[in-house]
Amino acid sequence: MSTKTPDIxxxxxxxGWHDPANYVFTPKKGLNADIVREISLLKGEPxxxxxxxxxxxxxxxxxxxxxxxxxxxxxxxxxxxxxxxxSEKQGRDWDEVPDDIKKTFDRLGIPEAxxxxxxGVSAQYESEVVYHSIKEDLQxxxxxxTDCDTALREHEDIFRExxxxxxxxxxxxxxxxxxxxxxxxxxxxxxxxxxxxxPLQAYFRINAENMGQFExxxxxxxxxxxxxxxxxxxxxxxxxDSLHSAVxxxxxxxxxxxxxxxxxxxSTNVYNLVxxxxxxxxxxxxxxxxxxxxxRLTMKYPAVWLTGRGARGEVLSVAMASEGMxxxxxxxxxxxxxxxxxxxxxxxxxxxxxxxxxxxxxxxxPGAKRAKASVVCDALLLDEESRSDTYPYMDIQEEDSxxxxxxxxxxxxxxxxxYLMSRGLSEEEATAMIVRGFIEPIAxxxxxxxxxxxxxxxxxxxxxxxx
Amino acid sequence: xxSAPAWAEEARRAAEESLATLPALTGREEEWRFTPPAHLGxxxxxxxxxxxxxxxxLPAVPAAERAARIAFLDGRPAGAPAASGLPEGVVxxxxxxxxxxxxxxxxxxxxxxxxxDTRPGALNAARWEAGTFVYVPRxxxxxxxxxxxxxxxxxxxRVHGRTxxxxxxxxxxxxxxxxxxxxxxxxxxxxxxxVAEVFAGPGAVVDHYSFIGWDAGVRHxxxxxxxxxxxxxxxxxxxxxxxxxxxxxxxxxxxxPGGDGEALGxxxxxxxxxxxxxxxxxxxxxxxxxxxxxKGAIQDTAHTVFYGNLIVRPDAAGTDAYxxxxxxxxxxxxxxxxxPFLEIETAEVRCSHAGAVGRVDDEHLFYLxxxxxxxxxxxxxxxxxxxxxxxQKFALEDLREELEAAVAEKIR
Numbered sequence: 001m002s003t004k005t006p007d008i009x010x011x012x013x014x015x016g017w018h019d020p021a022n023y024v025f026t027p028k029k030g031l032n033a034d035i036v037r038e039i040s041l042l043k044g045e046p047x048x049x050x051x052x053x054x055x056x057x058x059x060x061x062x063x064x065x066x067x068x069x070x071x072x073x074x075x076x077x078x079x080x081x082x083x084x085x086x087s088e089k090q091g092r093d094w095d096e097v098p099d100d101i102k103k104t105f106d107r108l109g110i111p112e113a114x115x116x117x118x119x120g121v122s123a124q125y126e127s128e129v130v131y132h133s134i135k136e137d138l139q140x141x142x143x144x145x146t147d148c149d150t151a152l153r154e155h156e157d158i159f160r161e162x163x164x165x166x167x168x169x170x171x172x173x174x175x176x177x178x179x180x181x182x183x184x185x186x187x188x189x190x191x192x193x194x195x196x197x198x199p200l201q202a203y204f205r206i207n208a209e210n211m212g213q214f215e216x217x218x219x220x221x222x223x224x225x226x227x228x229x230x231x232x233x234x235x236x237x238x239x240x241d242s243l244h245s246a247v248x249x250x251x252x253x254x255x256x257x258x259x260x261x262x263x264x265x266x267s268t269n270v271y272n273l274v275x276x277x278x279x280x281x282x283x284x285x286x287x288x289x290x291x292x293x294x295x296r297l298t299m300k301y302p303a304v305w306l307t308g309r310g311a312r313g314e315v316l317s318v319a320m321a322s323e324g325m326x327x328x329x330x331x332x333x334x335x336x337x338x339x340x341x342x343x344x345x346x347x348x349x350x351x352x353x354x355x356x357x358x359x360x361x362x363x364x365x366p367g368a369k370r371a372k373a374s375v376v377c378d379a380l381l382l383d384e385e386s387r388s389d390t391y392p393y394m395d396i397q398e399e400d401s402x403x404x405x406x407x408x409x410x411x412x413x414x415x416x417x418x419y420l421m422s423r424g425l426s427e428e429e430a431t432a433m434i435v436r437g438f439i440e441p442i443a444x445x446x447x448x449x450x451x452x453x454x455x456x457x458x459x460x461x462x463x464x465x466x467x
Numbered sequence: 468x469x470s471a472p473a474w475a476e477e478a479r480r481a482a483e484e485s486l487a488t489l490p491a492l493t494g495r496e497e498e499w500r501f502t503p504p505a506h507l508g509x510x511x512x513x514x515x516x517x518x519x520x521x522x523x524x525l526p527a528v529p530a531a532e533r534a535a536r537i538a539f540l541d542g543r544p545a546g547a548p549a550a551s552g553l554p555e556g557v558v559x560x561x562x563x564x565x566x567x568x569x570x571x572x573x574x575x576x577x578x579x580x581x582x583x584d585t586r587p588g589a590l591n592a593a594r595w596e597a598g599t600f601v602y603v604p605r606x607x608x609x610x611x612x613x614x615x616x617x618x619x620x621x622x623x624x625r626v627h628g629r630t631x632x633x634x635x636x637x638x639x640x641x642x643x644x645x646x647x648x649x650x651x652x653x654x655x656x657x658x659x660x661x662v663a664e665v666f667a668g669p670g671a672v673v674d675h676y677s678f679i680g681w682d683a684g685v686r687h688x689x690x691x692x693x694x695x696x697x698x699x700x701x702x703x704x705x706x707x708x709x710x711x712x713x714x715x716x717x718x719x720x721x722x723x724p725g726g727d728g729e730a731l732g733x734x735x736x737x738x739x740x741x742x743x744x745x746x747x748x749x750x751x752x753x754x755x756x757x758x759x760x761x762k763g764a765i766q767d768t769a770h771t772v773f774y775g776n777l778i779v780r781p782d783a784a785g786t787d788a789y790x791x792x793x794x795x796x797x798x799x800x801x802x803x804x805x806x807p808f809l810e811i812e813t814a815e816v817r818c819s820h821a822g823a824v825g826r827v828d829d830e831h832l833f834y835l836x837x838x839x840x841x842x843x844x845x846x847x848x849x850x851x852x853x854x855x856x857x858x859q860k861f862a863l864e865d866l867r868e869e870l871e872a873a874v875a876e877k878i879r
Contacts, residue, residue, distance in 0.1 A: 068497055364824075366800065381814035384784065390809035396824040399796040405807065405822040411814040 030078045033057060036180050039083045043149055043183075046156070056169035056179030063173040069328045069359070070297040075271055080243055082181040082214070138196070143227075144189040145200055148216050151187035158189055162220050166249035166277050166305075175275040178214045178247040185215030185246065190225040190256070199228040199261070199447055217248040221256035221284075228259040230447060242270045250278035250286065254308060257285040263450055266295035268324045274300040282308030282337075289445050291454060292319040292327045301359060303332035306340035306368075313342040318442045320458060321354025321386070330360035330391075335371040335401070346377040347439050350386035357389040362403055369400040377407035380438050382431065432458070471566045474574055482583040482592035489586050501772040501804060502743045506712045507688045508625055508658030509587055523620035523649040531865040534611035535559040537599055540618050540649065542626040544597050558602040559613055562629055565600040572602055572633055580664040580692035580720070587688055591627055591662045598629035598661075603638040605668075612641040612676075612863060618649045619657045619685060630663035634671040641674040643866065646709075648682035656711065657685050665693035667701045669723070674702045676866060680873065681710035689715045695755070697723035704861055707734040707742050708873055718747040721755035721783070732761035733857050733870070735877055736769035736801075743772040748790070750783035759790040762857050764850050766797035766878075776808040777818055784813050790820035795827065795853050797846070847878050
C-alpha cells in the first residue's frame with residue numbers, strides 16, 4: 001500500500017482555481033449519528049428519511065472497505081465535511097444566483113452549452129442546488145426536473161415509491177455512505193409517452209477543502225417516454241484528498257428510453273467512487289455514456305438490470321489516465337428477462353504512468369433466454385510507464401444465450417506516427433490525432449458541445465506526452 | 468525413502484511454520500470466490516496422519532509406448548519406475564527418493580515456483596511424500612513420453628503429490644500426468660492436492676499433459692508452474708473430465724527473451740461437477756510469446772469457471788500474448804463463468820483476449836438433421852468440432868484418441 005503524502009505533483013491543471021466561498025452553514029468534519037440527524041433536521045425531512053439515513057449509517061459502519069480495485073487506504077472518513085450549504089435559499093432564476101458562484105460557472109465554460117439549448121439547469125455547487133430553472137415547455141409537458149431535496153418535499157409520493165429501490169443502502173459501502181449523508185442531486189420524472197427533445201444538464205462542482213460531495217440522482221422514465229440527461233464535473237485542485245461518492249438510480253419503464261451521459265474531469269486529488277445503476281423494464285432501453293478523464297481514483301461501473309422482456313442496455317465508456325490517476329471503470333449488465341440484449345464498448349488510454357482498468361460483469365440469470373451480450377475493450381498505451389488492465393467477469397447461467405468478450409491492448413503504432421509525420425504533422429499532433437480516432441466511436445455519441453469539450457480535454461492531457 | 472537431507476527438512480519446517488501462521492481461507496477472498504476452499508479440503512481440521520496403505524489395484528491404463536512409467540497410489544509410490552531405454556543421464560524417479568539421491572538438482576528448484584506463501588502451497592509442501600522427478604541433461608532428447616499415473620483408492624481422505632521436471636539446455640521431454648481412481652468407491656470424499664514445478668532451460672522443449680479422469684468422490688486441486696527460459700518452449704495441455712470439484716491452476720512464467728509458452732485446455736463438466744481453471748501467463752522478460760486457449764462444454768447442472776490472466780511486467784517489452792476461452796452450454800441449468808483478465812504494465816506489446824459463452828447453434832443442428840443425422844449424434848458432432856481446435860494441437864496421437872473416446876462417453 002502506498003504511503004506517499006497526498007502532495008501530488010499535478011502540473012499545470014487547467015481547472016485548478018478556486019473562488020473563496022461563503023459558507024452559510026459549516027458543520028464539523030466527521031461522521032456519526034448526530035451529524036446525520038443534524039443534516040436531516042436542517043433539511044426538514046420526514047421521519048422516514050431520517051430513519052433511512054440512520055439505518056444506512058449503520059450499514060456503512062458495518063461494511064468493510066473494498067479490498068479490490070484501487071488504493072483506498074488514504075481516505076479518512078473522519079476528515080471530511082458531510083454537509084455544506086453554500087447559500088441559504090435556492091435561486092429561482094439566474095439573477096438570484098450569487099455572483100461568486102456564477103463566476104465559477106463562467107470559468108467552467110458552462111454558458112457555452114447553456115446558451116445554446118439548455119432546458120433546465122440543476123447545477124450543484126457545494127452540497128446543494130443553488131440554481132434551478134425549468135423551461136416552460138418542460139413544465140407544460142409535465143416533466144419534473146428538480147433537485148432531490150425539493151422532490152422529497154414537493155413530490156414525496158413519486159419520490160418515496162422509487163427511492164433506493166434500485167440501489168439499496170446495503171449494496172456497497174459507498175452506497176451506504178451516500179444514503180446516510182446524501183444532499184442534492186437531480187430528480188427527473190418524465191410522464192408516460194413524453195419525449196424530452198433536448199438534453200437536460202447539470203453541473204457538479206466541489207469547492208471546499210476536504211469536502212465530500214454526496215449527491216443523489218433519481219430518474220424515472222414512465223412508459224414510452226424518453227430523456228437524455230447530461231452530467232459533467234470539474235473540480236478545483238486542493239492540497240488534501242476529496243471524496244466524491246454519488247448514487248444514481250434510474251428506472252426505465254416499459255418502452256421508455258433513457259440516456260445518461262457523464263464527462264468526469266475531477267482534479268487528481270479526488271476519489272470518485274460512484275454507484276450508478278438502472279433498471280430497464282419490458283422493451284425499455286438504457287444507455288450510459290461515461291467519460292472518465294480526471295480524478296486520483298475513479299471506481300465506477302454503470303449498471304443495467306434488464307428485468308423486462310426485450311430490454312436493451314448499452315454502456316459506452318472512455319477513460320484516460322495520466323500521471324497520478326487510476327481509472328477503474330467499467331460496466332455491469334445483468335440479464336434477468338428473456339430476449340434482452342446488451343453492449344459494452346470500452347476505450348481506455350493510459351499515459352504518463354497512469355493506470356486504466358476495465359472491470360465489468362455480464363451476468364445471465366437462468367431463464368433469460370436468447371440473451372445476447374457483447375463486450376469490446378480496447379486499450380491504448382502511450383508509454384512504457386503506463387498500465388492497462390482488463391478484468392471482465394462473465395457469469396452465464398442460461399444455455400440459450402450468446403455472450404462474447406474481446407479485448408485488445410496496443411501501443412500507438414510507429415508506422416501510423418511515421419505516416420502522419422511524413423504528411424507534415426508533428427509527433428505530438430500525430431499522436432493526438434490517433435488518440436482522437438481511437439475514441440471516435442464514443443465521442444460521436446456525445447452532444448456536440450461535449451464532443452468538442454472531450455476532444456479539447458484530451459488534447460490538454462496529451463500536451464507534452466511525447467517521450 | 469531414505470532420510471531427507473537437512474535443507475529439505477528445513478524447508479519442511481518452514482512450510483509447517485507457514486501453515487501455522489497463514490490466516491485460514493474463508494472463501495470470501497477474490498481468488499476463492501468461485502470454488503469454496505472447504506470443497507477442496509483446504510479448511511478445517513486435517514485428517515489424522517496417514518492410514519494404512521490400501522491394498523487396491525491400480526486402474527488399467529491404455530498400453531501406449533512410453534519411455535518410462537511411474538505410478539502412485541494414495542500419494543505413495545506404487546512400485547519402482549519402469550523405464551525401458553531412457554537415454555543416458557535421464558532420470559525418472561520418485562521425488563521423495565530424489566531428495567537424497569539428486570539433492571544438488573532439487574535444492575535450488577524445489578518450492579521455488581510454487582512455494583509456501585499461500586495456504587494450499589504450504590499444505591502441499593508440508594505434507595507431500597512422493598511424486599515424479601524427471602531430469603533431462605543438456606542436449607538430450609527423450610523421444611517417447613514419460614507417463615505418471617496418480618491414483619487414489621478412497622482409503623485416505625487427503626492425498627498429496629509433487630512433481631519436479633528439470634529440462635536442461637536444449638533438451639526435449641514430454642510428461643503425461645494421468646489422474647484416475649482405482650475403483651472401489653468410498654463414502655467420504657478424497658481430497659487430492661498436486662503441485663508440479665517445471666524448469667524448461669534455455670532452448671529446451673517441454674510438453675506436459677494432465678489428464679484428469681477421476682471417478683465421482685474425488686476433489687482435486689492442481690497447481691502447475693513452468694519457468695520458461697531463453698528460447699525455450701513449454702506447452703501445458705490440460706484435460707479435465709472427472710472429479711466432483713476440480714481446480715486446475717497452470718502458470719507460465721516467461722522468464723527470459725524468446726520464450727514460447729502455451730497453455731491449452733479442454734474441459735467437459737456434467738452432472739453436478741464443478742471445475743475451475745485458473746490459467747496465468749506472466750511475462751517477466753522482453754520478446755516472449757504466450758498463448759492461452761481453453762475450451763469447455765457444460766451440461767446438466769454443472770458449473771465451470773475459467774479465469775485467465777495475462778500479466779505483462781514493466782520490463783517485458785515486445786510481448787506477444789493471447790488468451791481465448793470459449794464455452795458451449797449444452798442445456799438449461801448448466802453454468803459457465805469466464806473471466807479473462809489482462810494486466811499490462813508496458814506499452815510495446817501485442818495482447819488480446821476473448822471470452823465467449825454460447826449454445827449449440829440451431830442452424831448447425833438443423834443442417835445435420837436435414838442430412839439425416841439424429842439429433843443427439845448431431846450434438847455430439849458439434850461438440851467434437853468445437854473441441855477440435857484444441858485437440859488438433861495435441862501432439863500425442865494415442866492420447867488424442869483416448870480423449871475423443873472419453874468425451875464421446877460423457878456426451879451420451
